Amino acid sequence: MAGLGFSGVRRSYDGVPALAGIDAEIADGEFVALLGPSGCGKTTLLRLIAGFEMPDTGTITLGGQVMAGPDRFVPPEDRNIGIVFQSYALWPHMTVAGNVAYPLRVRGVPTAERRRRVAEALDLTGLSALADRPPAQLSGGQRQRVALARCLVADPRAVLLDEPLANLDLALRAAMQDAFTAFHRRTGATMVYVTHDQTEALAMADRVAVMQAGTIRQFDTPEGLYDRPRDGFVAGFVGDGAVVALTAAPRPGAGRARVHALGQEIEARCDAGPPTHLCIRPEQVRLDPEGPIRARVSACAYQGGRFRLTLETEGETLIAHSARRALPGEALRLSIGMPWAFADPGAPPVAGLMQPA
Numbered sequence: 001m002a003g004l005g006f007s008g009v010r011r012s013y014d015g016v017p018a019l020a021g022i023d024a025e026i027a028d029g030e031f032v033a034l035l036g037p038s039g040c041g042k043t044t045l046l047r048l049i050a051g052f053e054m055p056d057t058g059t060i061t062l063g064g065q066v067m068a069g070p071d072r073f074v075p076p077e078d079r080n081i082g083i084v085f086q087s088y089a090l091w092p093h094m095t096v097a098g099n100v101a102y103p104l105r106v107r108g109v110p111t112a113e114r115r116r117r118v119a120e121a122l123d124l125t126g127l128s129a130l131a132d133r134p135p136a137q138l139s140g141g142q143r144q145r146v147a148l149a150r151c152l153v154a155d156p157r158a159v160l161l162d163e164p165l166a167n168l169d170l171a172l173r174a175a176m177q178d179a180f181t182a183f184h185r186r187t188g189a190t191m192v193y194v195t196h197d198q199t200e201a202l203a204m205a206d207r208v209a210v211m212q213a214g215t216i217r218q219f220d221t222p223e224g225l226y227d228r229p230r231d232g233f234v235a236g237f238v239g240d241g242a243v244v245a246l247t248a249a250p251r252p253g254a255g256r257a258r259v260h261a262l263g264q265e266i267e268a269r270c271d272a273g274p275p276t277h278l279c280i281r282p283e284q285v286r287l288d289p290e291g292p293i294r295a296r297v298s299a300c301a302y303q304g305g306r307f308r309l310t311l312e313t314e315g316e317t318l319i320a321h322s323a324r325r326a327l328p329g330e331a332l333r334l335s336i337g338m339p340w341a342f343a344d345p346g347a348p349p350v351a352g353l354m355q356p357a
C-alpha cells in the first residue's frame with residue numbers, strides 16, 4: 001500500500017473549476033473520507049487519483065512517485081489502484097469466487113496462487129461460505145463485499161470507494177460501515193472513500209476532507225471537525241447544532257475567550273485569531289431553569305431515548321437535547337457551556353463587532 005499526495009491540483013470543465021487547487025497528503029494505510037455536498041468535486045478528485053482524467057495543473061503522487069504532473073502521466077492500468085463503485089459491476093454468469101478471481105485470471109496468475117489469494121480475499125470480506133453462489137443469489141451488502149474482495153485480490157496500492165453504500169437500505173449501511181472499518185483494520189489499506197453522508201464519513205474515516213466548491217475547507221479527524229470547525233461552512237455542514245454570529249469579541253486568551261452573543265457574555269473555546277462566530281452543539285445547550293438565556297421551543301422531535309428541540313432566542317435558532325418532550329411555544333431558560341468560537345473568513349463583517357486592540 002502507499003500514501004497519496006496532492007499539490008496545486010486544479011481541474012476545470014468548460015472553463016468552470018471542478019477542483020480549484022487541492023493540496024493534501026494522505027498517509028500510507030490511512031482511511032480518508034471525501035465529504036461534501038453534490039457538485040463539490042469529490043468524484044472528480046477520485047477520478048484524477050484513478051487516472052481516468054488528467055489535472056489541468058498540479059501534481060498527484062502515489063507512494064512518492066508522480067502519477068500525474070506537468071510532464072508525466074501514468075495511465076490507470078499502470079497505477080494498480082483498486083476501485084469499488086456504487087454499482088457493483090459483477091459478472092452475472094460467474095460465481096462469487098469466479099468474480100473475485102477474474103482480475104488474477106486476466107493477469108495470468110498461476111492457478112494455485114490464484115486459489116490462495118481468492119480464498120484470502122473471501123475470508124477478509126466474510127464471504128467464504130458464499131464462494132459458489134452467483135451474484136443473483138446475494139443481498140446488496142453481500143454483492144458490495146464481492147466487489148471489495150475483487151478489488152483487494154489484486155493487491156492494490158490504494159483503494160478508492162465511490163459512494164459504495166448509496167444503494168443499500170439504512171440497516172445494511174450501518175452493518176457495512178462496521179464491515180469496512182473491520183476490513184481496513186485487518187488489511188491496513190490506504191482507502192479514499194467518497195460520500196455526501198456525514199454519518200458515514202465520521203463513523204469510518206481516520207480523517208475527513210470536507211470539500212466545498214472544488215476546495216478542501218478542512219482536513220481533520222472526525223472529532224476535530226466536530227469540536228473545532230475552522231469556518232462557518234464546516235460548522236454548519238458537519239454535525240448538528242447552530243452557528244451564531246458574535247456581537248462583540250474581546251481579545252481571546254490562551255485557548256479561551258469571553259465572547260458576546262445571544263445577548264450574553266459566554267465563555268468559549270477558541271484558537272488563534274479574533275473569532276467572529278460560535279458553533280454551539282446540542283450538548284453545549286443546557287436546559288436550566290436558572291439559565292440567563294430565554295428561549296421558545298419551535299419544534300420537538302423524538303430521536304429514540306431523547307428529544308431534539310429547536311429553540312428560538314435573540315433572532316437565532318439553537319438545537320438542544322432533552323430527556324422530556326417539550327411543546328411548541330413553550331418558554332425555557334438555557335445556559336451555554338463552552339461552545340467553539342472561530343473566525344469565519346468567508347462571513348461578511350459583523351456590524352459593531354469589537355476587534356481586539
Ligand SMILES: Nc1ncnc2c1ncn2[C@@H]1O[C@H](COP(=O)(O)OP(=O)(O)OP(=O)(O)O)[C@@H](O)[C@H]1O
Pocket residue numbers: 013014017018036037038039040041042043044045196
Ligand atoms: N465530465 C464533465 N463535464 C462537465 N462538467 C463536469 C464533468 N464532471 C464533473 N463536472 C462538474 O464538475 C463539478 C464537480 O463534479 P463532481 O462529480 O466531482 O462532484 P461530486 O462532489 O462528486 O458530486 P456528487 O456528490 O453529486 O456526485 C460539478 O459542477 C459537475 O457538474
